[in-house]
Amino acid sequence: MSELTLVSRNTVFGGHHERHSHHSRSTGTEMTFAVYLPPRALQGHAVPVLYWLSGLTCNDENFSTKAGAQRLAAEWGVALVMPDTSPRGADVPNDEAYDLGQGAGFYVNATQNPWAANYRMYDYVAHELPALVEAHFPVTQQRSIFGHSMGGHGALMVALKNPGRYAAVSAFAPIVNPTETPWGQKAFAAYLGDDSALWADYDSTLLVAAANHKLPILIDQGDADNFYPQQLQPQTFVAAARSAGFTVEFNLRPGYDHSYYFIASFIDSHFAFHADALGL
Numbered sequence: 001m002s003e004l005t006l007v008s009r010n011t012v013f014g015g016h017h018e019r020h021s022h023h024s025r026s027t028g029t030e031m032t033f034a035v036y037l038p039p040r041a042l043q044g045h046a047v048p049v050l051y052w053l054s055g056l057t058c059n060d061e062n063f064s065t066k067a068g069a070q071r072l073a074a075e076w077g078v079a080l081v082m083p084d085t086s087p088r089g090a091d092v093p094n095d096e097a098y099d100l101g102q103g104a105g106f107y108v109n110a111t112q113n114p115w116a117a118n119y120r121m122y123d124y125v126a127h128e129l130p131a132l133v134e135a136h137f138p139v140t141q142q143r144s145i146f147g148h149s150m151g152g153h154g155a156l157m158v159a160l161k162n163p164g165r166y167a168a169v170s171a172f173a174p175i176v177n178p179t180e181t182p183w184g185q186k187a188f189a190a191y192l193g194d195d196s197a198l199w200a201d202y203d204s205t206l207l208v209a210a211a212n213h214k215l216p217i218l219i220d221q222g223d224a225d226n227f228y229p230q231q232l233q234p235q236t237f238v239a240a241a242r243s244a245g246f247t248v249e250f251n252l253r254p255g256y257d258h259s260y261y262f263i264a265s266f267i268d269s270h271f272a273f274h275a276d277a278l279g280l
């Protein structure tokens with residue numbers, strides 16, 4: 001179990017927002033993540049953990065500073081964990097485009113060079129990070145997961161691939177069908193190779209059809225989102241999930257775009273949804 005180095009700590013809504021760095025055995029790099037410990041955790045109670053996965057170009061700080069989530073985590077008594085979206089560093093392969101390489105790990109384990117050595121974000125967010133969090137912080141083994149855009153894909157995909165590990169999953173403007181949409185096709189071809197049959201393992205719309213554990217799902221999508229519907233086709237996923245027997249709440253929000261203004265507007269209802277699933 002790797003050691004954590006405290007990068008910063010801020011008191012917010014009576015809890016602690018902390019950034020930590022550590023050596024990751026998944027990525028082979030130094031990784032930075034944020035954790036928010038609500039007042040209840042600081043008072044000595046173990047609390048459930050809500051994982052947030054961010055979208056393209058983000059690190060742990062976008063959600064931390066723009067979503068208004070710490071007030072809700074304090075009120076509900078849950079910890080928040082906010083990882084980076086890729087390995088980073090001068091020695092880590094990158095690409096000039098914003099949608100590949102650093103800031104765009106797509107939460108998969110890459111098999112292709114030059115990405116394969118470091119881009120193992122599936123292992124990092126699904127296994128290494130939860131083990132690290134549960135070893136170092138006052139948390140229970142109750143988990144839930146949500147995310148935005150590429151992180152919405154990550155949240156849905158990780159939840160569906162790990163039945164029973166998460167109480168619920170929710171997403172803002174998620175990439176739900178990456179094998180059929182341009183961002184996903186570009187990234188999966190680079191990270192996983194040209195054989196698109198191998199991409200199915202990370203496509204939520206394909207995974208949901210075969211999933212046995214029916215956890216609750218919530219999706220919000222703005223109808224003024226520049227990436228909707230070309231990159232984001234939530235209705236495709238919702239139809240597949242409902243026909244597989246899942247209970248899905250889907251809200252198309254008039255006038256909202258892809259930004260954190262949209263996320264901040266509906267973050268309360270996502271917390272209430274996860275809190276209900278966690279029995280809070």
Ligand SMILES: N[C@@H](CCC(=O)N[C@@H](CS)C(=O)NCC(=O)O)C(=O)O
Pocket residue numbers: 054055056057058062066098148149150258259260
């Ligand atoms: N058009 C943007 C695409 C990136 C984007 O919209 N990223 C979203 C996630 S997919 C985001 O959260 N950006 C950071 C932020 O708004 O703080 C660009 O070219 O950089």
